[in-house]
Each structure stands twice: as structure tokens, then as C-alpha cells.
Amino acid sequence: MAKKLAVVGIFAYLNELLSAVEGLKKEKISISAVYSPMRIEEIREALGEAPLGPGRFFTLTGAILGLLTGIFLAVYTAAQWRFIVGGKPPIPIIPSVIPGFEFFILIAVFFTLGGLLFLNRMPRRRLPIHYDKRFSQDRFGIVVYCTDDDCGQVSNILSDSGAEEVRQIEE
Amino acid sequence: MGMTVSHGMTEAAGPQGLTTYGSVDDQILGAMWNPGGFYWLCLAIAGLGVLVGAFSWGYQIATGLGVANITHPTMWGSYLVNFVFWVGIAHSGTLISAILFLFRASWRTTISRSSEAMTIFAVMIAGLFPLIHLGRVWLVYWILPYPNQRNLWPNFQSPLVFDVVAISTYLTVSFLFWYTGLIPDLATIRDRATGVKNRIYGFFSLGWRGSNSFWKNYGTAYLLFAALATPLVISVHSVVSWDFALGIVPGWHSTIFAPYFVAGAIHSGLAMVLVLLIPMRKIFRFENLITIEVLENIGKTIILTGLIVGYSYAVEHFMAWYGGGKAEEAQYMWRMTGYYSWCFWMMIVCNAVVPIFLFFKKIRTSLPALFSIGILVNIGMWFERLVIIVGSEAHEYDPYSWGVYPYPSIVEWGILIGSFSLFFFLFLLFAKFLPTIALTEVKEKIPVPVRAK
Numbered sequence: 219m220a221k222k223l224a225v226v227g228i229f230a231y232l233n234e235l236l237s238a239v240e241g242l243k244k245e246k247i248s249i250s251a252v253y254s255p256m257r258i259e260e261i262r263e264a265l266g267e268a269p270l271g272p273g274r275f276f277t278l279t280g281a282i283l284g285l286l287t288g289i290f291l292a293v294y295t296a297a298q299w300r301f302i303v304g305g306k307p308p309i310p311i312i313p314s315v316i317p318g319f320e321f322f323i324l325i326a327v328f329f330t331l332g333g334l335l336f337l338n339r340m341p342r343r344r345l346p347i348h349y350d351k352r353f354s355q356d357r358f359g360i361v362v363y364c365t366d367d368d369c370g371q372v373s374n375i376l377s378d379s380g381a382e383e384v385r386q387i388e389e
Numbered sequence: 390m391g392m393t394v395s396h397g398m399t400e401a402a403g404p405q406g407l408t409t410y411g412s413v414d415d416q417i418l419g420a421m422w423n424p425g426g427f428y429w430l431c432l433a434i435a436g437l438g439v440l441v442g443a444f445s446w447g448y449q450i451a452t453g454l455g456v457a458n459i460t461h462p463t464m465w466g467s468y469l470v471n472f473v474f475w476v477g478i479a480h481s482g483t484l485i486s487a488i489l490f491l492f493r494a495s496w497r498t499t500i501s502r503s504s505e506a507m508t509i510f511a512v513m514i515a516g517l518f519p520l521i522h523l524g525r526v527w528l529v530y531w532i533l534p535y536p537n538q539r540n541l542w543p544n545f546q547s548p549l550v551f552d553v554v555a556i557s558t559y560l561t562v563s564f565l566f567w568y569t570g571l572i573p574d575l576a577t578i579r580d581r582a583t584g585v586k587n588r589i590y591g592f593f594s595l596g597w598r599g600s601n602s603f604w605k606n607y608g609t610a611y612l613l614f615a616a617l618a619t620p621l622v623i624s625v626h627s628v629v630s631w632d633f634a635l636g637i638v639p640g641w642h643s644t645i646f647a648p649y650f651v652a653g654a655i656h657s658g659l660a661m662v663l664v665l666l667i668p669m670r671k672i673f674r675f676e677n678l679i680t681i682e683v684l685e686n687i688g689k690t691i692i693l694t695g696l697i698v699g700y701s702y703a704v705e706h707f708m709a710w711y712g713g714g715k716a717e718e719a720q721y722m723w724r725m726t727g728y729y730s731w732c733f734w735m736m737i738v739c740n741a742v743v744p745i746f747l748f749f750k751k752i753r754t755s756l757p758a759l760f761s762i763g764i765l766v767n768i769g770m771w772f773e774r775l776v777i778i779v780g781s782e783a784h785e786y787d788p789y790s791w792g793v794y795p796y797p798s799i800v801e802w803g804i805l806i807g808s809f810s811l812f813f814f815l816f817l818l819f820a821k822f823l824p825t826i827a828l829t830e831v832k833e834k835i836p837v838p839v840r841a842k
Contacts, residue, residue: 231840267605313551356410
């Protein structure tokens with residue numbers, strides 16, 4: 219597989235990272251990833267991302283499946299038992315609400331976690347070559363995939379914005 | 390590592406004295422790696438207690454359930470008292486991590502991780518008690534809904550099966566919520582560690598790397614976890630309360646049980662948070678993170694839950710009198726004056742009267758006072774379970790079948806000690822191997838680093 223060129227900029231200050239994002243967007247250069255040690259709203263806004271990801275559709279799917287599973291289990295087992303007591307419905311509605319509710323939550327949570335793992339392509343054994351260990355601690359980072367022609371321009375934008383380190387890698 | 394980047398000052402109620410992201414990692418992870426001699430002493434004592442509990446249960450399995458002092462009509466005895474008590478303790482973790490998260494109560498930041506861990510350990514221990522009470526524990530799989538040749542299924546119309554479903558769902562959801570919150574922190578440890586530690590934490594961090602898309606998907610999942618855990622936490626103790634309320638036993642058959650039990654559960658859970666966190670902040674030198682303001686806010690929440698619990702006690706008794714049911718009226722009169730009356734009055738004082746002192750700021754901000762109130766509320770809540778569960782069974786309709794559960798046998802004491810020891814043992818192990826305070830959440834609370842141009 220052909221190797222891709224990338225430029226990684228490491229920043230100590232958020233305002234400089236944001237100015238680099240603005241600079242790259244102005245030049246219509248696609249940003250591959252912006253790293254930070256925690257969630258930062260300003261980064262999301264600078265990248266123009268929606269507040270919520272597509273994970274919520276996984277949750278909704280799990281919730282509907284869970285609700286149906288719980289109710290089915292209660293109804294099916296009651297139908298199997300066939301213990302008819304005078305005046306009581308063989309398949310009661312109210313007691314089915316509780317397994318329905320609990321399975322609704324349980325399966326929705328499984329799907330939420332599954333969605334998170336799927337969307338982030340986790341678990342993953344190896345980290346990408348461009349990843350810097352400081353990204354999870356106290357530094358911010360920008361990764362831009364580029365060609366031989368525009369790598370120089372990307373490096374200049376990152377350096378001019380205040381990156382404390384800019385490096386070019388192949389991965 | 391490069392230069393240190395200072396961020397400026399944090400807000401008064403937030404983490405104090407931490408001006409860089411690096412200092413957050415250094416303090417929280419430093420305490421984890423080097424907890425000090427007192428930690429090991431506590432771990433050894435808790436470990437000894439776990440052995441006492443394990444031996445007691447082993448003896449009961451070998452000898453039979455007769456070694457416990459449970460007998461007709463008080464067949465649930467101390468084991469179910471312990472079960473409900475521990476389920477209750479489990480409630481504050483999700484309250485703090487999910488409900489306060491949705492309400493944007495920022496003071497939860499430094500205590501949410503420990504409270505979630507407390508929840509998981511408490512539910513695990515609670516789940517042991519129905520097994521302990523089962524006698525023939527090896528037949529527990531009969532409760533699971535699996536196809537079998539006898540065509541027998543658990544009865545999903547029974548509150549006891551509701552309970553199995555609710556507790557196992559709560560344990561699973563609490564664990565996954567806690568683990569999801571841990572993933573970014575595990576990645577931080579991975580990136581700071583070398584050798585075996587790097588590989589172990591790397592395995593459990595699942596390849597986390599904190600890019601913008603990772604954080605967006607994580608934020609969505611965390612919000613939805615909180616949104617799903619919030620109704621769940623309300624439902625769990627409601628379902629536990631229906632174990633009782635759906636029976637026709639005087640003292641149990643009441644419509645207020647669900648909110649009453651939920652408030653009581655959160656009451657005891659918050660008290661346990663105080664009992665755990667006050668020593669923990671000292672042992673791990675977290676005074677600047679778990680500040681007096683945070684503990685004071687827990688105290689204020691205990692005032693609220695204490696008032697709800699006190700109101701519920703009054704309403705129960707009022708309804709027993711106002712409803713005019715003879716057996717119900719006799720049950721509540723017996724509670725106040727009969728065999729368990731000392732437990733009843735202890736419950737009233739510890740749960741409803743003692744928290745009133747928290748109205749005084751001086752008490753709310755005093756560590757010895759908060760710690761003592763935490764212990765008293767926990768004692769009171771244990772007695773509340775005894776009064777409701779055992780007291781009601783002991784004095785039903787027919788005087789011929791009245792009888793009392795005299796006191797726990799030595800085996801029951803051993804198991805009770807074992808349960809508390811296991812709880813503290815697991816918590817201490819958690820504090821040694823995982824960050825007890827969420828690194829990324831604390832980082833969110835300190836100002837971001839900005840350089841003036």
C-alpha cells in the first residue's frame with residue numbers, strides 16, 4: 219500500500235491551535251484530525267461540526283429492539299406457562315412494562331457502546347504513526363494529509379500559527 | 390516533556406491549585422502509584438474481613454441455612470436487609486455521575502468516578518445476598534430465562550423476577566457507564582507508562598486517541614448513557630420496593646414505597662460517599678480537588694433526601710391511622726412500641742433528625758461532623774431496612790403466626806462484616822489501579838492555555 223504523507227503540528231496553546239485551524243480552512247486544506255487532551259467546544263465550533271455524532275441512531279435502534287425484546291420475553295413466557303387463574307388475564311399488560319423498560323435501557327446502552335466503538339473504529343491494537351503521546355496529556359495537535367506539493371504550505375501555516383513543533387511523516 | 394504551560398486561575402468551587410494539564414495528571418496519577426503506608430494497612434484489614442465473610446458463607450453452604458437465625462415468619466432475616474441496604478448504597482453513584490451531569494452541576498467532577506465505582510461494588514455485593522439467602526446457591530441458574538426441556542420459565546409477573554432483571558441491568562449499565570468514562574483516562578496512563586503497565590493500560594484503553602471525531606462520538610455516547618441511566622436509577626429501587634409493596638403484608642402494601650425507597654437509597658448512598666471520600670481525600674492528599682465546597686454540597690443534598698425520608702415516615706404512619714385498616718394500624722403501633730421499637734427510633738433519629746443539623750453551615754463545613762453524620766445515616770438506613778423487612782414479617786394479620794427474628798447469628802455477623810470489608814477492599818484496589826478522579830473532566834474545569842499575542 220502506498221504511503222501517505224502527513225504533517226503534524228503540536229501546540230501548547232488553544233488559541234494558536236484554533237488560529238491554525240482557521241488558517242487551514244481559509245486555504246481550503248482538509249484537516250484530518252485535531253487532537254486534544256479533553257473535549258473542547260471551541261475546537262468543535264472551529265471545525266464546524268454538529269454537537270452530536272451519529273451514535274444517537276445506534277441508541278434509538280437499541281432502545282426499540284430492547285423494548286420489543288422485554289415485552290416479548292414477558293408475553294412469551296406467560297403464554298408458555300398457561301397458568302390460568304380466575305379473573306386474571308393469562309397475558310397481563312402491566313407486569314410486562316417492567317421487563318420492557320429494563321430491556322429498553324439495557325439494549326439501548328449496549329447499542330450506544332457498540333456505536334461508540336464502531337464509529338471510533340475501536341478496539342484498535344496500534345496507534346497511528348502520527349499520534350503523539352502528549353495529545354492525551356497536555357498538548358493539542360493537528361494532522362493534515364498532504365502531497366509533496368502542499369506539505370510545505372501546511373507546515374508554514376502551522377508554524378506561523380504558533381505550533382511548538384511541526385513534523386512531516388509518512389504512514 | 391516540553392515546557393510547562395500555565396493556564397491561570399480556576400473558579401473557587403473547582404479544583405484548586407492546578408494550573409496545568411500536566412499537574413492534573415501528576416497529582417491524580419501520582420497518588421495512585423504511591424498511596425502510602427496507611428493505604429496498605431487499610432487494605433490488609435479489609436482483606437481479613439473478606440476472609441471472615443468468605444469463611445462464614447462457606448460454613449453456611451456446608452452446614453445449611455439453619456446456621457442463620459432466620460425462621461418463620463421472619464424468613465428474609467438479615468440477608469435481605471443487607472441486600473436492600475447495599476442496593477440503596479449503590480444509588481448515589483449514578484445520581485452523581487448521571488443526574489448531576491444532566492443538570493450541569495459542576496461540583497460533581499471530582500467525585501463522580503469514585504461514586505460510580507462505589508455503585509458498582511455496592512450492586513455486586515447486593516447481588517450476593519439473594520445467593521447467600523438461597524441456601525442451595527448452585528441452583529441459581531434456575532432464575533435465568535433459558536429454554537429448557539421442562540418448559541419452565543421464570544415468572545415475569547413476579548416482583549422477585551423484576552428485581553433480578555432490574556439489578557442485573559443496573560449493574561451492567563453502571564459498569565459500562567463507568568468504563569466508558571474511564572477510557573480516555575486509561576489512554577492518558579498508557580501514554581505516560583512504559584513496559585507492562587503500558588501494555589495493560591493500552592489494552593483496556595482500546596486504542597483511544599482523543600481526536601475531534603473520537604471526542605464527538607464519546608460526548609454523544611456519554612450524554613446518552615447519562616440520559617438512560619437517569620430513569621434506570623429511579624426504577625431500580627422502585628422495583629426493589631415492589632418486592633414488598635406488591636405483597637399484602639401490613640407495613641409493606643403501600644403505594645408510596647417507590648419514591649420513599651428511592652429517596653432513602655440516595656440518602657444512604659450520599660452518606661456513604663461522605664464516609665468514603667473524607668478519608669480518601671486525606672489518604673491521597675486530594676484536599677485541593679475534593680474541596681470542602683464539594684462535601685458541603687453533598688451535605689445539602691442529604692438535607693433534601695433526609696426531609697423526604699422523614700416526610701415518608703410521617704405519611705406512612707398517618708395513612709395507617711387514616712386508612713382505618715386494623716392490621717395496618719396495629720403494625721405501625723407495634724413498630725413504635727414493640728420488639729423492634731428501639732430500631733425504629735434509631736432509624737427516625739439517624740435518618741430524619743440528624744440530617745437537620747446540616748442546615749447549619751458550621752456543621753456542613755466541618756469534616757468530623759460530616760463524617761459522623763455519614764456514619765449515623767448509614768446506621769439509620771440499615772435499621773430502616775430491618776424495621777420494614779423483618780418488622781413487617783414479624784407482625785402480620787394472625788397473632789398465631791407472629792414471631793420475631795431475635796438477632797443475627799455469628800454466621801450472619803460474619804457475612805455482614807465480610808460484605809462491608811469486600812466493599813472497602815474493592816474500593817481500595819480500585820484506588821490503587823485506576824484514577825479515582827476523572828482526569829479529563831478535571832482538565833475541562835481548569836482554564837484552557839491561551840498565549841497573548
